[in-house]
Amino acid sequence: MPFRHAGWALLLLVPMIAVAFWPQYIHDLPHAAFALHAHGLTAALWIALVFFQHWSIHQRRNALHRTAGLAVFAVVPLFTAGALLAMQSMAAKALAGHPFYAPFGAMLGLDDAIASIALLFFVRTALLDRRQVWLHAGYMLSTLLLVLPPIVTRLLPPMAVPGLSPFDAAYLTAELSAGVVAVLLALANPDSRRPFLTVAAITVAQAALVESFGRSAAWTEAFAALTRIPAAALAAIGILAGAASLWSAWPKPRAAMRAA
Numbered sequence: 001m002p003f004r005h006a007g008w009a010l011l012l013l014v015p016m017i018a019v020a021f022w023p024q025y026i027h028d029l030p031h032a033a034f035a036l037h038a039h040g041l042t043a044a045l046w047i048a049l050v051f052f053q054h055w056s057i058h059q060r061r062n063a064l065h066r067t068a069g070l071a072v073f074a075v076v077p078l079f080t081a082g083a084l085l086a087m088q089s090m091a092a093k094a095l096a097g098h099p100f101y102a103p104f105g106a107m108l109g110l111d112d113a114i115a116s117i118a119l120l121f122f123v124r125t126a127l128l129d130r131r132q133v134w135l136h137a138g139y140m141l142s143t144l145l146l147v148l149p150p151i152v153t154r155l156l157p158p159m160a161v162p163g164l165s166p167f168d169a170a171y172l173t174a175e176l177s178a179g180v181v182a183v184l185l186a187l188a189n190p191d192s193r194r195p196f197l198t199v200a201a202i203t204v205a206q207a208a209l210v211e212s213f214g215r216s217a218a219w220t221e222a223f224a225a226l227t228r229i230p231a232a233a234l235a236a237i238g239i240l241a242g243a244a245s246l247w248s249a250w251p252k253p254r255a256a257m258r259a260a
Helices: 006-021 026-031 034-058 062-069 072-095 101-128 133-145 148-155 166-188 190-211 217-228 231-247
Strands: none
Touching: 006 034, 006 133, 006 148, 034 062, 034 072, 034 133, 072 101, 072 217, 072 231, 101 133, 101 148, 101 166, 101 190, 101 217, 101 231, 133 166, 133 190, 148 166, 166 190
């Protein structure tokens, strides 16, 4: 089975997430907004599901692996809904003049939007390639590389980089770090290089778009428009989009072929 030792890296995510999100979310859970709970819980469920699937297949629990894999049809649509609600919450804070979200909320919202679309793409492709073990595993693990930038951004100390705000310096460093990790994984695992090189390319495009289009008036206005959509309707859009993406990949997996 591929990536036999990846479970240790997945476990390392737990303390990293706890430290990264402690100041803004975890330390004050009872008073956090519902949108943050929805986003945090669904993201945690996805990470747990990827870890469980890694464990089950390496324990040769193939039937359990296949059965638990059906949970993607619940977890991923809920994750998409939670991501949209979190974006709406950030947009509301930006409009209210929040000292952090007013200047950076739209950029973070675009980052979340790109990451959510990328996750849908990776999970859908993993389902299509579920008979090609190295590609399937690579695409599933690639979804977790998408969570590295928001974690690393929060873990990095303030950095003084000429021409960049401390946030921009941390954000770009985090995106670069995720891209480097993806490229190293592609080099170390040739049979899975396609998913890892794809996520590396996405991190570069994501950083470029966030730092350019993410600052534009057009995106800022579109981001603010999220606050005018009822939360229930926005969540429904996320659920339907996630479900449609996955169901379109389920009936006919791609035939086995070389990963390269």
